[in-house]
């Protein structure tokens with residue numbers, strides 16, 4: 001099944017696979033998003049705001065839950081490195097960069113399948 005990620009503040013949409021994290025999907029499509037810890041649910045810099053379609057996202061992992069709790073549980077926020085979708089989701093990226101960040105290689109999957 002193929003999903004779609006609409007990035008509101010980048011004015012673009014990309015195809016998504018349930019086997020690839022949202023972080024890796026964005027990076028593979030040249031969308032610059034911060035990811036300081038390399039996808040380990042430690043830094044929180046890859047957080048995304050879920051505008052709609054949250055029901056199509058993978059459930060919170062324990063690592064993601066711990067990080068979001070430490071960040072004060074911002075409403076409608078997920079970590080792109082820990083989140084997968086097979087449906088359509090509309091997001092905003094607080095750390096959006098107009099040009100891809102230097103570290104643009106995909107990371108291995110996080111704690112979720």
Ligand code: FES
Pocket residue numbers: 034035036037038039040041042043044045046047067079080081082
């Ligand atoms: S890249 Fe650090 S928490 Fe996602």
